[in-house]
Amino acid sequence: MARRNEERRAALLDAAIEVLAAEGARGLTFRAVDQRAAVPAGTASNYFANRDELLTQAGGRVYERLGPGEAVLAAGFDGPRDRARLTELMHDLVARVTAFPTGFLALLELRLESTRRPELREVLTARIRADLEGNLAYHESAGLPGDRSTVLLLYLALNWLVLEQLTLPELLPDQQRHGLVTTLVERLLDAGPQA
């Protein structure tokens, strides 16, 4: 029963992500989530105490689904830890995030909504900080090239690159976007402290 509840909760959060991406934060109501999940009216309100809880848990669910998985994480420890490997990992990362467009767009909606809701901002800051710290720790423990600034600058530039692709895809052609990832890794490493 507990397991069944967990599955139902996850399905409701997945529905909330779709509603956020399609309708914006203002469109996220219990009713809209029930409809999107195709469950009886009133279901979502049995799982989440209020709308804030639904918003914050939807954000957590995006990160859960965006996680690279064991296989991908382990791959970072395979083979040479050089520039080519880091470049490959960054291309994989961009591909993984853009393959779940509603997740990225839902997180953006949550960021914008958090400018109006301090509680949401606090939870979202903690969640994204944990993710970023995880990236920094992984990079270091895998012995990948570059320092903390490398990881942070990759985080900044690649996030906006994904935002371009998902909101205004015609602005930068696919090939140019791909080339920019390679060039970014190249320049950050050539000039970094380990250059």
Next chain:
Amino acid sequence: MARRNEERRAALLDAAIEVLAAEGARGLTFRAVDQRAAVPAGTASNYFANRDELLTQAGGRVYERLGPGEAVLAAGFDGPRDRARLTELMHDLVARVTAFPTGFLALLELRLESTRRPELREVLTARIRADLEGNLAYHESAGLPGDRSTVLLLYLALNWLVLEQLTLPELLPDQQRHGLVTTLVERLLDAGPQA
């Protein structure tokens, strides 16, 4: 009379920007704009044929207000065109954009809304492309260091840096954000083709 109309139109667009940032794209109605601009109900609908026109012109108005102005543009041609100058210009740029937070947030709302409205996406893409091309041309004509990739990578990373500051300001402390701008310029130039 024409001048007075232009002023009124600009004031209505400024009100639309504030509504977008505060209420999201879904909250942008003629009535909300009239209220925010403190003008009689029905005024905005005399100036804009429909909601799409209001959305796209609000986006254009953000860029109009974000423009660096003649003095700042001219300054790029003063003194040495070296790394220190580019670093200074990038710090100024971040300061200028973050000083108009509702403008940046309104543009993000428009980007998200454009995933649902192809006409808006087209207009927004053209507007942002013109701005980006302007940046590239300015960089080159001012003889600032770095190539096109330098400008594009600065555009990506600094946009997300501003987004962090305006949506989740506690994620990266001010000082760390400031340091990242300096480090980014440093590394992009040290490794670039003109290094």
